[in-house]
Amino acid sequence: MLKNIWIRRILIVVIGVSIWHLPVPWELSQQSWQLFTIFFSAIIAIIISAFSVLSASLVALVVTVLTGTLTVETALSGFSESFMLLILAAFLVSKAVVRSGLGHRIALILIRKFGRSTLRLAYCITATDLLIGPAIPSNTARSGILFPIIEALSIDTDSRPDDASRSNTGSYLMMCGIVSLTISSSLWLTGMAANPIGVEIAAGYGISITFGSWLLAALVPCIAAFVLLPYLLYLIFPPSIQFTPEAPKKAREELQQMGRFKREEWITSGVFIGMVVFWGLASAMNLNLAIVAIAGLAVLMTTGVFQVEHLRSDGGDALEVFVWFSILYVMSNSLNDLGFMTTLGNQISQSLTGLSWQATYLALIILYVAIHYLFVSQTAHLLALYGVFLGVGIQAGVPAVLMALMLSFATNFFSALTPQASSGNALFAGSGYLESQDVYRNGLLVTVLNLIIFLLASPWILWVAQ
Amino acid sequence: MLKNIWIRRILIVVIGVSIWHLPVPWELSQQSWQLFTIFFSAIIAIIISAFSVLSASLVALVVTVLTGTLTVETALSGFSESFMLLILAAFLVSKAVVRSGLGHRIALILIRKFGRSTLRLAYCITATDLLIGPAIPSNTARSGILFPIIEALSIDTDSRPDDASRSNTGSYLMMCGIVSLTISSSLWLTGMAANPIGVEIAAGYGISITFGSWLLAALVPCIAAFVLLPYLLYLIFPPSIQFTPEAPKKAREELQQMGRFKREEWITSGVFIGMVVFWGLASAMNLNLAIVAIAGLAVLMTTGVFQVEHLRSDGGDALEVFVWFSILYVMSNSLNDLGFMTTLGNQISQSLTGLSWQATYLALIILYVAIHYLFVSQTAHLLALYGVFLGVGIQAGVPAVLMALMLSFATNFFSALTPQASSGNALFAGSGYLESQDVYRNGLLVTVLNLIIFLLASPWILWVAQ
Numbered sequence: 063m064l065k066n067i068w069i070r071r072i073l074i075v076v077i078g079v080s081i082w083h084l085p086v087p088w089e090l091s092q093q094s095w096q097l098f099t100i101f102f103s104a105i106i107a108i109i110i111s112a113f114s115v116l117s118a119s120l121v122a123l124v125v126t127v128l129t130g131t132l133t134v135e136t137a138l139s140g141f142s143e144s145f146m147l148l149i150l151a152a153f154l155v156s157k158a159v160v161r162s163g164l165g166h167r168i169a170l171i172l173i174r175k176f177g178r179s180t181l182r183l184a185y186c187i188t189a190t191d192l193l194i195g196p197a198i199p200s201n202t203a204r205s206g207i208l209f210p211i212i213e214a215l216s217i218d219t220d221s222r223p224d225d226a227s228r229s230n231t232g233s234y235l236m237m238c239g240i241v242s243l244t245i246s247s248s249l250w251l252t253g254m255a256a257n258p259i260g261v262e263i264a265a266g267y268g269i270s271i272t273f274g275s276w277l278l279a280a281l282v283p284c285i286a287a288f289v290l291l292p293y294l295l296y297l298i299f300p301p302s303i304q305f306t307p308e309a310p311k312k313a314r315e316e317l318q319q320m321g322r323f324k325r326e327e328w329i330t331s332g333v334f335i336g337m338v339v340f341w342g343l344a345s346a347m348n349l350n351l352a353i354v355a356i357a358g359l360a361v362l363m364t365t366g367v368f369q370v371e372h373l374r375s376d377g378g379d380a381l382e383v384f385v386w387f388s389i390l391y392v393m394s395n396s397l398n399d400l401g402f403m404t405t406l407g408n409q410i411s412q413s414l415t416g417l418s419w420q421a422t423y424l425a426l427i428i429l430y431v432a433i434h435y436l437f438v439s440q441t442a443h444l445l446a447l448y449g450v451f452l453g454v455g456i457q458a459g460v461p462a463v464l465m466a467l468m469l470s471f472a473t474n475f476f477s478a479l480t481p482q483a484s485s486g487n488a489l490f491a492g493s494g495y496l497e498s499q500d501v502y503r504n505g506l507l508v509t510v511l512n513l514i515i516f517l518l519a520s521p522w523i524l525w526v527a528q
Numbered sequence: 529m530l531k532n533i534w535i536r537r538i539l540i541v542v543i544g545v546s547i548w549h550l551p552v553p554w555e556l557s558q559q560s561w562q563l564f565t566i567f568f569s570a571i572i573a574i575i576i577s578a579f580s581v582l583s584a585s586l587v588a589l590v591v592t593v594l595t596g597t598l599t600v601e602t603a604l605s606g607f608s609e610s611f612m613l614l615i616l617a618a619f620l621v622s623k624a625v626v627r628s629g630l631g632h633r634i635a636l637i638l639i640r641k642f643g644r645s646t647l648r649l650a651y652c653i654t655a656t657d658l659l660i661g662p663a664i665p666s667n668t669a670r671s672g673i674l675f676p677i678i679e680a681l682s683i684d685t686d687s688r689p690d691d692a693s694r695s696n697t698g699s700y701l702m703m704c705g706i707v708s709l710t711i712s713s714s715l716w717l718t719g720m721a722a723n724p725i726g727v728e729i730a731a732g733y734g735i736s737i738t739f740g741s742w743l744l745a746a747l748v749p750c751i752a753a754f755v756l757l758p759y760l761l762y763l764i765f766p767p768s769i770q771f772t773p774e775a776p777k778k779a780r781e782e783l784q785q786m787g788r789f790k791r792e793e794w795i796t797s798g799v800f801i802g803m804v805v806f807w808g809l810a811s812a813m814n815l816n817l818a819i820v821a822i823a824g825l826a827v828l829m830t831t832g833v834f835q836v837e838h839l840r841s842d843g844g845d846a847l848e849v850f851v852w853f854s855i856l857y858v859m860s861n862s863l864n865d866l867g868f869m870t871t872l873g874n875q876i877s878q879s880l881t882g883l884s885w886q887a888t889y890l891a892l893i894i895l896y897v898a899i900h901y902l903f904v905s906q907t908a909h910l911l912a913l914y915g916v917f918l919g920v921g922i923q924a925g926v927p928a929v930l931m932a933l934m935l936s937f938a939t940n941f942f943s944a945l946t947p948q949a950s951s952g953n954a955l956f957a958g959s960g961y962l963e964s965q966d967v968y969r970n971g972l973l974v975t976v977l978n979l980i981i982f983l984l985a986s987p988w989i990l991w992v993a994q
Contacts, residue, residue, distance in 0.1 A: 071830075114836050120826035127819045134610050134816040142608035144600050350600045353593045360586040364537075370580050370848060374960070377844030382836060384847075388608075494840070 070112035078103035088409055094400035096131045098436075101393045105435060105480075108498050115481065115498045119386040122393060132396055140388030140395075144352040145202055149387065149488045151355035152206030153380040156213060156489065158359075158368035159334060161376075162326035165214030170313040170320070172211070173218060177309035180231050180301045183215055184292040187235065188242040192288065194338070195246035195253040201440075201477065201486035203341040203351050204246065207334075208239050209489040216495065218313075219303065223494025232495040234301035239490045240478050240501065241291050241508050247474035247486075248516075249284040251276040254474055256441040263449050264466035267456060271466065271527075278526045279467050283519035287475075287512060294511060299504050326367045333358045333367075383492030387438070390482045394438035403446040406433065411454035419459035424517065426451050426460075427468055431513060434476040440484050444473045463527045464520060475512040478505040536578035544569035554875055560866035562597040564902075567859045571901060571946075574964050581947065581964045585852035588859060598862055606854030606861075610818040611668055615853065615954045617821035618672030619846040622679060622955065624825075624834035625800060627842075628792035631680030636779040636786070638677070639684060643775035646697050646767045649681055650758040653701065654708040658754065660804070661712035661719040667906075667943065667952035668721075669807040669817050670712065673800075674705050675955040682961065684779075685769065689960025698961040700767035705956045706944050706967065707757050707974050713940035713952075714982075715750040717742040720940055722907040729915050730932035733922060737932065737993075744992045745933050749985035753941075753978060760977055765970050792833045799824045799833075849958030853904070856948045860904035869912040872899065877920035885925035890983065892917050892926075893934055897979060900942040906950050910939045929993045930986060941978040944971040 078099055086095040104122040107113045113121065126132045140146060159165045176182040191208055198204045216222075216232030223232065247254035251261065251273045261271045296304075323331070340347070340354045362368040397403060410429050414422050430451050437443040448469055455465035477484035481491035481501040491501055544565055552561040570588040573579045579587065592598045606612060625631040642648040657674055664670045682688075682698030689698065713720035717727065717739045727737045762770075789797070806813070806820045828834040863869060876895050880888050896917050903909040914935055921931035943950035947957035947967040957967055 113830060116836055116839065117826065117829040120822055120829060124819060124823045124826055127816065128823075134819060135608075138608045138610055138613055138818070140608065141613065142601075142604045142606070144604055147604055147607065350593065352604070353590060353600060356586055357590045357594075360583065360590055363583040363586060364579060370582055373582065373848055374844040375841075377847035378840040378842060381843035381847040381850075382839055 067112065070110050071107075073110075074103055074107045074112045077106060088405050090402060090405055091400060093131060094397060094402040096129060097126065097393065097397050097400065098402055100125050100129075100131065101390075101397060101436070104390070104393075109502050111499055116382055116386045119389040123389045126393065132392070136396060137389075137392055140392040141384075143388070143391065144350055145485050146384060146388050146391070148202055148206075148352040148355050149485055150380055150384050151352060151359045152203070152209070153383065153489055153492065154368065154373065154377065155333070155337070155355060155358050155362065156206065156210035157372065157376040157380075158362045159210035159330055160214050160217070161372060162330040162367050163320070163324060164327045164330040164334070165210050166218060167317070167320060167327065168211055169214035169218040170317045172215060173313040174310050174317065177219075177313055178307050179305050180219070180234060180303060181292065181296050183219075183231070184235060184238040184296065187212060187215075187238055188245065188288060188292055191242040191246040192249060192284075196250040198338065198341050199252040199255060199345065200341065200351055201243045201247045201254050201484060202488075203355075205239065205243060205486040205489050206355065207338060208242065209493070212236060212239050212490075213493065219306065219309070221303070221495070228495045229301065230303040231301045232493075233500065234296065234299055236490045236493050236495040237295060237299055237500065237504050238292055240487050240505065241295055243484065243486045244475040244478050244508070244512055245284050245287045245291065247477065248287075248471045249277065249280045254440065256444045256473060257470060259441070260444055260448050260466070260470045260473060264452065264470075266449075267452060267462055267466070269462050269466045271463070271470075275527055276467070276470070279523045280471065282522045283471065283516045286515050286519065290515065291508060291511060295504065295508060298507055299500070329365050329367050330362065333361050379492055379494060383488045387482060387485070387488050391438040394436060395442055397436065398442050398446050403433070403436070403443075404450065407447045407450040411450060414454065414458070417458070422458035423455060423460045423465065423468075423520075426455050426465075427472055427517065428513065430469060431472050431476045431479070431509060434479050434483055438482045440473055440477055448473065461524055461528065464524045467523055467527060468516065468520065471516050472513075475516065476509055478508045478512070480505055533578065536576050537573075539576075540569055540573045540578045543572060554871050556868060556871055557866060559597060560863060560868040562595060563592065563859065563863050563866065564868055566591050566595075566597065567856075567863060567902070570856070570859075575968050577965055582848055582852045585855040589855045592859065598858070602862060603855075603858060606858040607850075609854070609857065610816055611951050612850060612854050612857070614668055614672075614818040614821050615951055616846055616850050617818060617825045618669070618675070619849065619955055619958065620834065620839060620843065621799070621803070621821060621824050621828065622672065622676035623838065623842040623846075624828045625676035625796055626680050626683070627838060628796040628833050629786075629790060630793045630796040630800070631676050632684060633783070633786060633793065634677055635680035635684040636783045638681060639779040640776050640783065643685075643779055644773050645771050646685070646700060646769060647758065647762050649685075649697070650701060650704040650762065653678060653681075653704055654711065654754060654758055657708040657712040658715060658750075662716040664804065664807050665718040665811065666721050666807065666817055667709045667713045667719065667950060668954075669821075671705065671709060671952040671955050672821065673804060674708065675959070678702060678705050678956075679959065685772065685775070687769070687961070694961045695767065696769045697767045698959075699966065700762065700765055702956045702959050702961040703761060703765055703966065703970050704758055706953050706971065707761055709950065709952045710941040710944050710974070710978055711750050711753045711757065713943065714753075714937045715743065715746045720906065722910045722939060723936060725907070726910055726914050726932070726936040726939060730918065730936075732915075733918060733928060733932070735928050735932045737929070737936075741993055742933070742936075745989045746937065748988045749937065749982045752981050752985065756981065757974060757977060761970065761974060764973055765966070795831050795833050796828065799827050845958055845960060849954045853948060853951070853954050857904040860902060861908055863902065864908050864912050869899075869902070870916065873913045873916040877916060880920065880924065883924070888924035889921060889926045889931065889934075889986075892921050892931075893938055893983065894979065896935060897938050897942045897945070897975060900945050900949055904948045906939055906943055914939065927990055927994065930990045933989055933993060934982065934986065937982050938979075941982065942975055944974045944978070946971055
């Protein structure tokens with residue numbers, strides 16, 4: 063990594079200007095090539111720490127508009143996407159959960175039971191996520207449930223976002239939140255909003271996938287990932303505090319001192335449970351997920367549990383994520399709308415002719431995952447490339463159901479790849495416990511591990527699904 | 529004012545439910561009547577302090593969506609309006625101006641010259657605004673220039689937003705910012721974005737208004753308003769600290785201690801001047817105002833003058849205004865789109881038949897201003913009602929050019945009426961120095977005073993414009 067930030071920045075400008083002036087390949091439009099250049103440069107700038115993710119996004123936005131690559135209206139349209147407001151509202155609700163003391167209490171209860179080591183806490187978080195997975199079919203909403211608990215756990219294990227203590231437990235546990243969502247979303251057909259869309263596309267190829275057949279196929283790789291990933295992450299991104307044998311006893315004492323539920327805790331519990339219930343019922347009741355979260359926030363604000371003053375002091379973190387996520391989302395999404403992603407997918411698939419079906423399968427899945435560096439939404443990725451890759455795989459002789467399921471699983475497990483790879487990452491990435499670089503580095507490693515685990519499970523998937 | 533907040537809240541619910549179930553008048557659609565009910569109840573709730581402006585907006589948003597009055601997409605669309613992002617970016621830039629020390633320096637220079645009394649500072653602010661008015665044709669952008677200076681002036685006169693000291697000078701000076709915009713926007717045809725639109729609508733009635741004729745007509749009432757309003761506001765909303773005879777001397781000493789410009793100040797000055805220049809050139813260069821502000825913010829962030837940590841701690845205030853303004857804007861705008869405003873305007877104008885032209889003129893102008901309680905944008909108000917009111921006035925025998933000019937002036941001076949009456953108010957209303965109720969009360973008084981001043985100037989306007 064280059065030491066001087068200005069050298070890195072000049073490098074980014076050189077890279078950007080060079081790509082900009084390359085001959086546009088594959089009959090892509092000039093517009094889509096410009097947008098790709100800006101977006102790609104921004105991503106590289108974040109990865110090599112030339113700019114913070116927020117600065118990179120702001121600069122990219124300004125360049126996009128000033129070069130006429132996107133209109134102002136399009137470039138800003140991400141700010142009113144309902145899942146962006148879901149992230150914003152969930153972020154603020156999670157602050158209320160911590161402020162009300164409810165987060166503290168839940169954390170103490172978990173520490174009392176699992177607090178002897180940070181690793182145990184990580185498993186406890188992941189298990190919770192796996193269990194609520196089928197009921198909350200949005201990983202973003204689920205992140206809104208996990209995040210306040212992980213935040214309270216971090217604080218209660220002496221780890222705060224604004225100083226060196228964040229690496230005590232918080233950074234690791236937040237990253238576990240991101241990792242956990244890769245597994246819980248893969249395990250259940252109803253664990254991520256886009257999963258049923260993939261199943262529908264597969265049905266167009268005559269492949270039938272049910273809730274049960276998905277679960278059965280996912281069971282082996284997901285159990286393996288559940289067992290291995292929190293531990294492997296623990297090795298590659300270790301928390302400074304690992305063993306706290308006295309923590310459960312202290313938690314027990316502190317819980318006794320806390321006494322009964324306070325008014326704020328009752329209200330926050332009610333709101334939190336209400337949000338879980340209505341997020342679960344959202345598709346049945348045709349409720350918008352963001353409105354559920356905003357309604358929860360409204361209750362917390364009108365009852366004074368979360369006050370305007372609290373929003374003023376806690377809201378800056380939420381604003382940061384909201385701004386960069388909205389900007390990057392639009393850029394990736396527009397790149398897709400302009401046909402860039404489909405063209406890229408077609409070019410890649412065409413280059414794979416003449417390989418055995420096993421080699422084609424391997425290459426397709428790896429490339430499908432790698433391309434996710436360019437996406438800021440799992441759903442957009444699936445809509446753009448799932449069909450293309452499935453078709454190419456089937457044509458090359460890959461068993462159709464294996465190809466369909468593996469692409470579906472990949473659409474879930476590549477969510478750890480970058481901070482913006484999934485809207486479910488936003489809260490953790492914006493927690494203050496993780497640098498963008500932490501997420502990029504660990505996200506890549508975790509994605510590779512997931513890739514290995516799921517690919518190794520291919521025989522199992524083929525066996526049970528056929 | 530009712531003491532118990534829950535009594536006030538029950539009152540709001542009773543009012544809302546009652547209006548909801550009234551027979552829908554004037555062949556309005558059920559949808560527009562529902563939206564009016566929700567919006568009107570929210571405004572009343574804010575005025576009687578039943579809810580904070582943020583809580584009222586959130587509740588209104590949830591009710592609007594859950595009752596099917598607006599779709600989620602429409603209800604959230606305000607978040608990506610470019611003037612909302614102009615407010616957001618200008619807010620953050622103003623924080624950087626204060627943080628960099630530049631705001632402190634400008635404030636000290638002003639205090640050295642005008643700091644003997646708070647009233648002098650108020651006149652100094654208003655004069656600045658009047659002078660830059662013709663160059664910056666957006667009152668929102670202009671608020672982005674005034675706000676950091678007023679904020680620094682407040683802080684440097686020992687007035688902070690988060691405690692009782694805010695009434696020392698800050699509350700009064702922030703309110704002066706809101707008042708100042710009413711005058712500077714009225715004085716110049718290029719002082720507010722919608723002014724030329726009004727002139728164009730008037731041209732459709734055969735009325736010719738030029739930059740010069742506008743200025744000449746506005747001169748007398750605007751000079752009167754400039755002389756009277758800061759002083760009258762000083763009487764009705766007095767700052768606790770009024771005279772500081774030793775302040776100029778202290779400021780001089782402190783300026784000497786400050787020494788030369790620091791790096792942060794150089795960069796911030798450059799950005800600030802650049803924003804002023806490009807805001808001024810925006811329409812000639814076809815630049816979007818928000819992008820200018822975002823570019824300024826991007827420069828401040830990439831140079832490290834304003835850092836991600838600063839945004840995290842300062843951004844909560846900006847987020848608060850961004851959220852409620854976006855929500856209220858969409859509600860008012862949708863009410864307009866649904867034809868509610870036009871119908872209301874028509875009904876009002878029709879009820880005025882049979883009066884003398886002078887009485888019709890008076891009634892039309894007063895009603896035009898009063899209806900602004902329902903609007904969250906000056907431009908939308910002008911587009912919806914300017915033509916209707918102008919037509920009715922001319923038909924009733926009001927001299928056409930007088931009617932046109934007075935409606936144009938009113939479109940500017942009613943901007944003080946509520947916190948959301950103009951996007952130019954957002955920064956001041958969100959500064960922490962003003963309660964919503966302060967703005968509502970003083971805004972009403974200032975609007976009435978402006979109304980009297982401008983109406984009394986009618987003979988002058990008629991004389992010079994005909």
